[in-house]
Amino acid sequence: MKTYILFGPPGAGKGTHAGAIAEKYNLRHISTGALLREEIAAGSELGKQAKALIDAGELVPDAVVEGMIENAFDTVKGVDGFLLDGFPRNLQQAADLDAILAKRGEAVTAVVALMIPDEMIYTRIQGRALIEGRADDASDEVISNRIKTYHTQTEPLIEYYSKAGKYHEVECTRPTIEENRANVLALVDSIA
Ligand code: AMP
Numbered sequence: 001m002k003t004y005i006l007f008g009p010p011g012a013g014k015g016t017h018a019g020a021i022a023e024k025y026n027l028r029h030i031s032t033g034a035l036l037r038e039e040i041a042a043g044s045e046l047g048k049q050a051k052a053l054i055d056a057g058e059l060v061p062d063a064v065v066e067g068m069i070e071n072a073f074d075t076v077k078g079v080d081g082f083l084l085d086g087f088p089r090n091l092q093q094a095a096d097l098d099a100i101l102a103k104r105g106e107a108v109t110a111v112v113a114l115m116i117p118d119e120m121i122y123t124r125i126q127g128r129a130l131i132e133g134r135a136d137d138a139s140d141e142v143i144s145n146r147i148k149t150y151h152t153q154t155e156p157l158i159e160y161y162s163k164a165g166k167y168h169e170v171e172c173t174r175p176t177i178e179e180n181r182a183n184v185l186a187l188v189d190s191i192a
Contacts, residue, residue, distance in 0.1 A: 001106055002027065002081030004188075005088070007157065008114035009150045010143070011124035013172045014085045017114065017184045022083045024185065025192060028076045031085040032065045037134070055135050057145030059153060062093050070100055081109065090153040094160050110191045111161040113169040114184065120173060121147055 004027060006014045015031060022029040036054060039047030050060045065087055072082065088094040101107050116124065122143060129137035136142050161167040170187040172180045 001079075001104075002109040003101060003106060004081065004083045004109055005111040005161075006083055006085045006114070007111050007154075007161075008172070009116065009118070009121055009154075010146045011121040011128065012114040012116045013124075013177070013180055013184075014114060016177055017172075017181050018083055018085050020181055020185065021112070021188055025083075025188070026080040027083040028072065028079045028081075029083045029085060030069065030072050030087070032068055032087040032089075033085075035068050036060060036065075055142065057136060057142040057149060059089055059149060062090070062096065065089075066093065066096050066100070069097070073100070073104065088157060091156055091160060094157055108161070108164070108166055111157075111167045112184070112188055112191075113158070113167065114172040114180075115169055116172050118147055 002025070004021070004025075006018055006021070008014055015034070018029045018031065021027065033054075036047070036050050040051050040054070041047070046064065050064065053060050069084070069087055076082070084097075088097050097108065122140070125137050125143050128134070136146065158167060168187055168191055170183050172184065174180045174183070
């Protein structure tokens with residue numbers, strides 16, 4: 001099984017391009033953020049606990065998202081691998097993912113990083129707020145905190161995966177989704 005990590009700051013386009021990558025390479029797209037939003041919508045205990053953290057732009061506990069990932073690894077069949085979107089998000093999660101995969105005789109295949117500058121994060125997320133209505137897209141303060149969380153907790157993964165020779169980056173700053181998607185797919189083609 002292949003394990004690709006779709007990486008990048010909030011608003012870079014991970015969710016926008018994941019479907020096309022997953023389809024092309026027969027991967028199951030797993031977005032921890034989307035799974036958490038499903039839990040919130042279903043009113044589950046887990047969803048209730050996660051909501052306050054998500055709405056504040058903070059990370060939920062590692063054990064929560066790692067449980068979701070292991071559950072997917074255990075249950076999903078009929079694909080050539082996984083496209084992890086929004087996971088791992090800190091160094092502990094990255095180390096835990098390595099351990100989870102090692103237990104299964106597997107390893108991270110590659111990290112595909114979609115990059116945009118911080119200024120663009122605001123405009124992208126403000127645009128998405130009008131379409132998707134996510135609570136954590138609604139206020140500038142929460143968006144700022146998510147950017148801060150990204151820089152402090154998630155960005156160190158760039159060095160972690162670069163050292164492992166697994167980090168690949170593509171700029172997603174073109175004005176149209178199609179242009180960015182072509183660049184993203186070209187990058188994945190070059191490493192697949
Ligand atoms: P996303 O849809 O990836 O932007 O995620 C939305 C929110 O869900 C994040 O701001 C976090 O609060 C939470 N979340 C998603 N993935 C993770 C993760 N791997 N670790 C901790 N929190 C996460």
